Amino acid sequence: MSQFIPDSITQQSHTAEEIQAWLVFHLSELLRVKPDEIDVTEPLESYGLDSSQGMLLAVKAKNLLGFEFSPLLVWHYPTIELLSQRLAEESQALESETFEI
Template structure:
């Protein structure tokens, strides 16, 4: 399946969940709100029941590949209504750590939505010409650079 189609179907899940999410301003989201969204999102994506999702288990341990893990950041952007570092899920590798960080980080930032769908579509169309292995290699290279920068 081309990456753009995969991304669009993943975004559709995120948008559906976002519409079902809390209608209050995004600054009022709690750790529990974010954990609930992540649990529901992972359960849907992995075709599991929400009860099977443990907030202390790393995303990778659910069998997600690096592309799927990084996609979580993009989907969270829609839910939270603000930009996130795509590598955030690698720094905070489970639901508990990620949700706690997002709430703490949100207290010190504004909630502006600066996601540029046209730019995302352009990037995704370029990625569509690459094989899954090439995309995975590119992402792993980017992750390695990210890890080196944080050491």
């Protein structure tokens, strides 16, 4: 994966695939590994992700998603695949609430 993934994407909600690509890109930078070395089905802690790095990832994700999420989600949804699915659900729910008046 050699494409650049921006910190912010202009649409309101994001798919699990978009979030997954963003997570892989930023996790690879954070852990100093190549994106193609990251398996989205492997537990994040198998890459040595610690709590402070999990918090940093959550803070950076706020720019993409437009909402804050607890860094604890990184441990409740321990793989990129599971975490991106959960965050996509939150993103879509937030967009639905925005349109309800």
